[in-house]
Amino acid sequence: MSIPEAAKATETATPFLSVNNIEVVYDHVILVLKGVSLDVPRGGIVALLGANGAGKTTTLKAVSNLLHSERGEVTKGSILFDSVEVQSLSPNELVRRGCIQVMEGRRCFAHLTVEENLLTGAFTRVDGKSAIAEDLERVYGYFPRLRERRGSTAGYTSGGEQQMCAIGRALMSRPKMILLDEPSMGLAPQIVEEIFEIVKDLNVRENVTFLLAEQNTNMALKYARHGYILENGRVVMDGEARALAANEDVKEFYLGIAGDKRKSFRDVKHYKRRKRWLA
Amino acid sequence: MGQFLEVLIGGLMSGVLYSLVALGFVLIFKASGVFNFAQGAMVLLAGLALVRSLDLLVANGFPLWVAIVLGIGFAAVIMAITAWLIERFVIGPLVNQDGLTLFMSTIGVTFILEGAAQMIFGSGSYPLRLFPTDAWFLFENLFPGGILVNKLDVWGGFIAGVLVAGLAIFFQRTKTGRALRAVADDHMAAQSVGIPIGWIWFVVWLVAGLVALVAATVWGTKLGVQFSITFLALKALPVLIIGGLTSVPGAIVGGLIVGAGEKLAEVFLGSHIGGGIEYWFAYVLALAVLLVRPQGLFGERIIERI
Amino acid sequence: MRMPDTSEILLQVEGVSLAFGGVKALRDVSLDIRKGEIRAIIGPNGAGKTSMLNVINGFYHPNRGAITFKGRTRAQMQPFEASRGGIARTFQNVALFKGMSALDNIMAGRTLKMRRGLLWQMLRYGPALAEEIEHRHRVEEIIDFLEIEPIRKVPVARLPYGLQKRVELGRALAMEPDLLLLDEPMAGMNLEEKKDMSRFIIDVNDHYGTTIALIEHDMAVVMDLSHRVVVLDHGVKIADGTPDEVKNNQAVIEAYLGVAH
Amino acid sequence: SPAAAQNEQFIPILSYRTGAYAVNGVPYANGVADYYNLVNERDGGINGVKLLVEECETGYATDKGVECYERLKGKGPTGAAFINPLSTGITFALTEKTATDKIPIITMGYGRADSKNGAVFAYNFPLLGTYWSAADIAVQHIAKEVGGFDKLKGKKISLLYHDSPYGKEPIPMLQVLAKKYGFEFTPIPVTHPGVEQKSQWLSIRQNRPDYVLVWGWGVMNGTAVKEAAAVAYPRDKMIGVWWSGAEPDVEPAGDQAVGYKALMLQHGAGKFPVHADIEKHVYAKGKGASEPGKIGEVLYNRGMVNAMLGVEAIRKAQEKFGKKPLTGEQVRWGLENLNLTDARIKELGFEGMLKPIKISCSDHEGARDGRVQQWDGKGWKVISDWYTANQSETEPLVEEVSAKYAADKKIQPRDCSKES
Amino acid sequence: MLYREAGQFKTTYAEDMAIFPIRQDRMALAILLGIAFIGVPLLADFDIWPFGSDYLLRAILLPFLILALAAIGVNILVGYCGQISLGSGAFMAIGAYSAYKLGTGVHIPLAWLGFAISIPPLPVLLSILLGGLAAAVVGILFGVPSLRIKGLYLAVATLAAQFFFDWVFLRVSWFTNYAPSGSVSAPTLDFFGLNVGTPIERYMLCLIFVTVFAFLAKNLVRGNLGRQWMAIRDMDIAAELIGIRPLYAKLTAFAVSSFIIGVAGALWAFVYLGSWEPLAFSIDRSLQLLFMVIIGGLGSIMGAFVGAAFILILPILLNRIPSELGVPLSTETITHLEFIIFGSLICYLLIKEPHGFARLISIGKEKLRLWPFPY
Ligand SMILES: Nc1ncnc2c1ncn2[C@@H]1O[C@H](COP(=O)(O)OP(=O)(O)OP(=O)(O)O)[C@@H](O)[C@H]1O
Numbered sequence A: 001m002s003i004p005e006a007a008k009a010t011e012t013a014t015p016f017l018s019v020n021n022i023e024v025v026y027d028h029v030i031l032v033l034k035g036v037s038l039d040v041p042r043g044g045i046v047a048l049l050g051a052n053g054a055g056k057t058t059t060l061k062a063v064s065n066l067l068h069s070e071r072g073e074v075t076k077g078s079i080l081f082d083s084v085e086v087q088s089l090s091p092n093e094l095v096r097r098g099c100i101q102v103m104e105g106r107r108c109f110a111h112l113t114v115e116e117n118l119l120t121g122a123f124t125r126v127d128g129k130s131a132i133a134e135d136l137e138r139v140y141g142y143f144p145r146l147r148e149r150r151g152s153t154a155g156y157t158s159g160g161e162q163q164m165c166a167i168g169r170a171l172m173s174r175p176k177m178i179l180l181d182e183p184s185m186g187l188a189p190q191i192v193e194e195i196f197e198i199v200k201d202l203n204v205r206e207n208v209t210f211l212l213a214e215q216n217t218n219m220a221l222k223y224a225r226h227g228y229i230l231e232n233g234r235v236v237m238d239g240e241a242r243a244l245a246a247n248e249d250v251k252e253f254y255l256g257i258a259g260d261k262r263k264s265f266r267d268v269k270h271y272k273r274r275k276r277w278l279a
Numbered sequence B: 001m002g003q004f005l006e007v008l009i010g011g012l013m014s015g016v017l018y019s020l021v022a023l024g025f026v027l028i029f030k031a032s033g034v035f036n037f038a039q040g041a042m043v044l045l046a047g048l049a050l051v052r053s054l055d056l057l058v059a060n061g062f063p064l065w066v067a068i069v070l071g072i073g074f075a076a077v078i079m080a081i082t083a084w085l086i087e088r089f090v091i092g093p094l095v096n097q098d099g100l101t102l103f104m105s106t107i108g109v110t111f112i113l114e115g116a117a118q119m120i121f122g123s124g125s126y127p128l129r130l131f132p133t134d135a136w137f138l139f140e141n142l143f144p145g146g147i148l149v150n151k152l153d154v155w156g157g158f159i160a161g162v163l164v165a166g167l168a169i170f171f172q173r174t175k176t177g178r179a180l181r182a183v184a185d186d187h188m189a190a191q192s193v194g195i196p197i198g199w200i201w202f203v204v205w206l207v208a209g210l211v212a213l214v215a216a217t218v219w220g221t222k223l224g225v226q227f228s229i230t231f232l233a234l235k236a237l238p239v240l241i242i243g244g245l246t247s248v249p250g251a252i253v254g255g256l257i258v259g260a261g262e263k264l265a266e267v268f269l270g271s272h273i274g275g276g277i278e279y280w281f282a283y284v285l286a287l288a289v290l291l292v293r294p295q296g297l298f299g300e301r302i303i304e305r306i
Numbered sequence C: 001m002r003m004p005d006t007s008e009i010l011l012q013v014e015g016v017s018l019a020f021g022g023v024k025a026l027r028d029v030s031l032d033i034r035k036g037e038i039r040a041i042i043g044p045n046g047a048g049k050t051s052m053l054n055v056i057n058g059f060y061h062p063n064r065g066a067i068t069f070k071g072r073t074r075a076q077m078q079p080f081e082a083s084r085g086g087i088a089r090t091f092q093n094v095a096l097f098k099g100m101s102a103l104d105n106i107m108a109g110r111t112l113k114m115r116r117g118l119l120w121q122m123l124r125y126g127p128a129l130a131e132e133i134e135h136r137h138r139v140e141e142i143i144d145f146l147e148i149e150p151i152r153k154v155p156v157a158r159l160p161y162g163l164q165k166r167v168e169l170g171r172a173l174a175m176e177p178d179l180l181l182l183d184e185p186m187a188g189m190n191l192e193e194k195k196d197m198s199r200f201i202i203d204v205n206d207h208y209g210t211t212i213a214l215i216e217h218d219m220a221v222v223m224d225l226s227h228r229v230v231v232l233d234h235g236v237k238i239a240d241g242t243p244d245e246v247k248n249n250q251a252v253i254e255a256y257l258g259v260a261h
Numbered sequence D: 001s002p003a004a005a006q007n008e009q010f011i012p013i014l015s016y017r018t019g020a021y022a023v024n025g026v027p028y029a030n031g032v033a034d035y036y037n038l039v040n041e042r043d044g045g046i047n048g049v050k051l052l053v054e055e056c057e058t059g060y061a062t063d064k065g066v067e068c069y070e071r072l073k074g075k076g077p078t079g080a081a082f083i084n085p086l087s088t089g090i091t092f093a094l095t096e097k098t099a100t101d102k103i104p105i106i107t108m109g110y111g112r113a114d115s116k117n118g119a120v121f122a123y124n125f126p127l128l129g130t131y132w133s134a135a136d137i138a139v140q141h142i143a144k145e146v147g148g149f150d151k152l153k154g155k156k157i158s159l160l161y162h163d164s165p166y167g168k169e170p171i172p173m174l175q176v177l178a179k180k181y182g183f184e185f186t187p188i189p190v191t192h193p194g195v196e197q198k199s200q201w202l203s204i205r206q207n208r209p210d211y212v213l214v215w216g217w218g219v220m221n222g223t224a225v226k227e228a229a230a231v232a233y234p235r236d237k238m239i240g241v242w243w244s245g246a247e248p249d250v251e252p253a254g255d256q257a258v259g260y261k262a263l264m265l266q267h268g269a270g271k272f273p274v275h276a277d278i279e280k281h282v283y284a285k286g287k288g289a290s291e292p293g294k295i296g297e298v299l300y301n302r303g304m305v306n307a308m309l310g311v312e313a314i315r316k317a318q319e320k321f322g323k324k325p326l327t328g329e330q331v332r333w334g335l336e337n338l339n340l341t342d343a344r345i346k347e348l349g350f351e352g353m354l355k356p357i358k359i360s361c362s363d364h365e366g367a368r369d370g371r372v373q374q375w376d377g378k379g380w381k382v383i384s385d386w387y388t389a390n391q392s393e394t395e396p397l398v399e400e401v402s403a404k405y406a407a408d409k410k411i412q413p414r415d416c417s418k419e420s
Numbered sequence E: 001m002l003y004r005e006a007g008q009f010k011t012t013y014a015e016d017m018a019i020f021p022i023r024q025d026r027m028a029l030a031i032l033l034g035i036a037f038i039g040v041p042l043l044a045d046f047d048i049w050p051f052g053s054d055y056l057l058r059a060i061l062l063p064f065l066i067l068a069l070a071a072i073g074v075n076i077l078v079g080y081c082g083q084i085s086l087g088s089g090a091f092m093a094i095g096a097y098s099a100y101k102l103g104t105g106v107h108i109p110l111a112w113l114g115f116a117i118s119i120p121p122l123p124v125l126l127s128i129l130l131g132g133l134a135a136a137v138v139g140i141l142f143g144v145p146s147l148r149i150k151g152l153y154l155a156v157a158t159l160a161a162q163f164f165f166d167w168v169f170l171r172v173s174w175f176t177n178y179a180p181s182g183s184v185s186a187p188t189l190d191f192f193g194l195n196v197g198t199p200i201e202r203y204m205l206c207l208i209f210v211t212v213f214a215f216l217a218k219n220l221v222r223g224n225l226g227r228q229w230m231a232i233r234d235m236d237i238a239a240e241l242i243g244i245r246p247l248y249a250k251l252t253a254f255a256v257s258s259f260i261i262g263v264a265g266a267l268w269a270f271v272y273l274g275s276w277e278p279l280a281f282s283i284d285r286s287l288q289l290l291f292m293v294i295i296g297g298l299g300s301i302m303g304a305f306v307g308a309a310f311i312l313i314l315p316i317l318l319n320r321i322p323s324e325l326g327v328p329l330s331t332e333t334i335t336h337l338e339f340i341i342f343g344s345l346i347c348y349l350l351i352k353e354p355h356g357f358a359r360l361i362s363i364g365k366e367k368l369r370l371w372p373f374p375y
């Protein structure tokens, strides 16, 4: 797939988001990120890859400044969003400035209906009711299933419906930058495609920047322009998405292609000891 | 018959007075999932601030109505400051913690408020006379002695009605109302969509403080403003859970049920088994209601999904 | 691919319908699960897959229909019947006991198998201790099998999502079930982890002969692992058959797969 | 200096200036503190032995009271002279402990009524009147109002009481009296702290008792008066015990309290010569505990009387044991031999507040006199003559209950005829 | 380097499952028990400050031990099983009054049947334990609604027990042996012919009770039943689906918890107060116990001790500081200040560590383990 020229042109020298060598500690004793740096150019799509527990979610939470309510803190390094130090902004101020996070694990407001959930996403907006109603329509357009279930209490909807609801809710804030944490989780294949199409669409048409943590490496590298690979709280590899996709190790461990052929899940060997990059 | 009616009406009315206190609980619970143990202490603080400033103003020669307006204003400012302090230093830093921790922190707040309120405003009993406290005797031609209705109770009922109507509108389908409920469901997700939790909580605690002030005017007239007013919280609890922790109108309905139930029980049952049963009767009533509806009459359904 | 050698039916669901108010989660669905097979349930979001599992293990009670498990037919399952009868499951939104360590979570899965009463446990001496140790052995085998030794004593709330899923599988395995229901066991995992998980599932199926019902959105996994696949859409069963049959079924492609995989 | 510190008599004050009952606890504690202060400031102590006083806040809670007692009982060179818990609950909890620790427990106008019997309760001193005496006096007054004891027959008397040992104490006595005089007696409990009495008063409105006795404390009293007004029950048919007859009990009710009556533990409100001394020696030096305007209120005066009796007991004991700090056991002797005559009372500046009091081994109450006062909207007015509780009515009950206590606790009662 | 399990190899599961698998922890516990069982009595015996006066024993250690025991009981229900209860005071009262009745002889005249049930006064130890049993039975009864009612709703509903039993013991004079004031006093404390009277004897008695029950409780919570309780607490639906019976788990939690609380209540009445009334077991006591458990740390036996110390002893200390320092403040001001400071400390602690002291301690240990590195 080709990188849209228009988007590329808007990329400027100063990155939209830059994470500089941050260290994150939970509960004062659990060191999770051990110096992570990454840049997200304005109008870019950057994928954050890595195994379970590598620290993807933690990185995103550090960016949206939600760590302290999980008893985590950034002990070193700095994060600049649009040239402003993130640590000095409250989470809602960040949203106001256009940086919103879709949290992992479909954190919908269980007692609100699907539609109310979507509307809370528009809380920071001041551009009037009709603009919000328009966007609501747009989200229903993306996810027709949500329209069907608009009046249902979100807590009772299915896992996938909740995931759509969480993504739709973030879209409702008309963000400039979206931090997507595992958007494809629990979604049917078509919807996964749909989500990545939305990402591409918003990126191209509205110049929305994306940082996405994703396990579906295949998809992520297809749509992203840059990728970072996290292991154990460190960035072990980064580069152009295409270059990463061509890397032998990435192919083997993340794309499951060895010798250019996908192996059946039935035939996988039982890895007792996995190969890891050394940081 | 006359007595039955009288007890029933009296019970309904006094139940509504409890609703005034219960409302404060509902507000904060609805907006942050915090069970605010400090509501009783807030009534005390509001009452003391009001009555002490009122006394001071009257003593300094202000006409009564001016003094009342200024006094209420002063008490409201005190409640605003309290709300700000609580948000800034207690509840704010505890965002995203579980319910029991938050509950415990409001107990800390209770201690602080009780200590500070009495230290600043005094720990005596201060009479407050904002509403008439005598009674009407209705239907005197129908029943010997008539049916007694306290004027204060009627005032209390009226005020509670107005409050509930106002708050119900506030919560219903306004943007802020929706945000409040979202915060109660999930602090962190609410933060992530840009709801300014700090500000929201300040507003809610302020409104709860003002509701406490209103409760203090009524109860202060009834009891005098004094420490014992904090015990109202205990009487408000059964009201609260019968109506449902999250329902504003539920607070009123709960009040009516508890008030009528416990007074009738005390008068007609208590005399046979030794009296003093109304405290536990209210709770047993609540227990019975919960067995049928575990979320109270109007509470939000407890979601069970896996 | 090796098919299970028996065709004995372990569980049969017949004509099950389930509605919540106006929402019809399941409409007259019938399916069977044969002993020893891996049975996949797929379908678009909100199709009723999770509801189906909930019906099978008694958390939801269908409005209509019958469930036959191990030869006994009933209108609805009760949770305790299901668990005692040997049905274990994992959940779509990880439902671990957050305050407990991974080890304790898995040990909790052995509740049904532990016999010593309150007084013995209080003394934790003699038979009680022996029982505890015996079950610990079994649990350690599972831990070993799932390769989660290093996180044994970590409170599960601290674990990353993927490991939580694995612990949850461990808990279900600890019940030594005859029928294992897995609700999206691989959601949120990368390829390597999916491979591990697949390996576990196959091993459980092969070595212990455990029958498995599996919900999964990753078609590659489903097609590779399962012996038979049932497809739901809007609460209706639209296809049932071997992976290859289902893959090429036009209705399925339209409702779920989109482009052919 | 250490030498001076050796010549001090330690007296603990258990008070409650906070919590639900602070409104009544504060003036009382002020009276106590001011009087001790007066003795130090005016007289330089008792015969040169300075009083060392420490207050401890109980909040009217039993376990806190126990903690305060343990904290303070050993202080000073000789330990606490006596203890004065001002709570019936704490009194019950301490009764046994004080006996083992040999520290007298003074419960002036409260405490357990049977502890009047000094033969069994060697260390308890329910001075000036127990609740059984109070019940007797109240019935005497009612009899007088209705025109004689024979008129009591068929009358309805209700007792509105604080649902605690304090409130329940008078019940057995009133039952005895009801049987004797043939009135109908109904106890009506009010749950602690007494903020809600609507149903009680609606019942009273229906039953129309001829009199309502009020055995309340703190907010319960004021609420009772207001609820009575609301159901139009005549205030002058209400008679409070002496703990339900102080300014904080009626002032919040304003005009509605006019006519309300209460027993007096001998004294009432008002200022007497001793108050002048207090103003001169304590308040003029800025050492007063109270707001000056509240000196002379009922509970303040009661605190003073209480403190005075303790001081006089120490003085009495010094006669026997020497002018030095005394142990609790020695003070107990002083209490048991206390004999305040009219002349001595006048000397102390309490003339008009107290009648003579004489304590003995078998009588730890010392006096059982009372009057009735009535609130006129501004102040309390004494409206009756002195009544003396009828011992032939109270004594059998005292004997019965204290004997049971002695049996339970395996106490061998003293033979009072052999005590000096 | 001081606190590290490295090198302490465990070769059996039994070793791994010990209460304190780490040697340093075991040593700390041994020292603590040594001080409690030997040090304190020795010091008291030789009249060495501060144990010379009864104060520390009678006003601090005795209530501390008994309330810590009650807190363990509450913790089983609230901390381990997740059923918030505000009725603990009532169960203490049931323990106390049942023990009192059994200790003074039960007599139930069944006039209409023509005979009476009479039980002679039972030995004190037996009455206390049976008092606990009575509390357990009532606990099970009041536990039944928990199958339907959850969370805060349950908490408020348990107040029904609190107020009901307050009332029962005030009103039903049979329980107080018809004492006119409704206040009763404990029988003499005879244990197998040994009279427990002095403060140090009482202290040892309570200490033995607390140690034994803490040990038994610890065994329970780390065994199968404990896991069932925690499973119910953390996610009741999932627990049910893996075969845990909510009925059994919840009711055993109510029973065990009420039993321990009941025993503590009997001790509180018999050993600490000596003479009591229902107010000694009021809602304030229930709340106090709940505070102890939350502050100490939900789901931690040790937390119950630390929480009890914090909630019970801190206010006393705060109250004493001014007079010890000789600061001239009125008791009123001192008490108000005590409230303010105490409240602030609660808030501060929670903000520093929302999971209470138990978590604070475990983080401390983890830090020690990493020492001298920060993480
Ligand atoms: N609140 C917390 N307290 C303690 N440790 C935590 C906490 N949250 C996360 N961790 C730890 O931080 C590490 C990184 O977790 P994180 O959730 O960022 O991983 P992730 O890359 O998003 O993994 P996944 O793919 O499973 O979502 C994990 O080892 C986890 O154990």
Ligand SMILES: Nc1ncnc2c1ncn2[C@@H]1O[C@H](COP(=O)(O)OP(=O)(O)OP(=O)(O)O)[C@@H](O)[C@H]1O
Pocket (backbone or CB within 6 Å): A149, A152, A156, A157, A158, A159, A160, A161, A186, B304, B305, C020, C023, C024, C025, C043, C044, C045, C046, C047, C048, C049, C050, C051, C052, C092
């Ligand atoms: N308890 C309930 N109350 C109301 N509606 C429910 C309930 N459970 C399920 N539903 C509805 O039934 C439908 C089927 O839900 P189910 O969870 O079975 O879907 P699913 O196939 O598992 O989807 P997904 O792949 O997204 O997890 C959904 O629309 C859901 O909203």
Ligand SMILES: [Mg+2]
Pocket (backbone or CB within 6 Å): A056, A057, A058, A104, A181, C161
């Ligand atoms: Mg993650």
Ligand SMILES: [Mg+2]
Pocket (backbone or CB within 6 Å): A158, A159, A160, C049, C050, C051, C092, C183
């Ligand atoms: Mg599902």
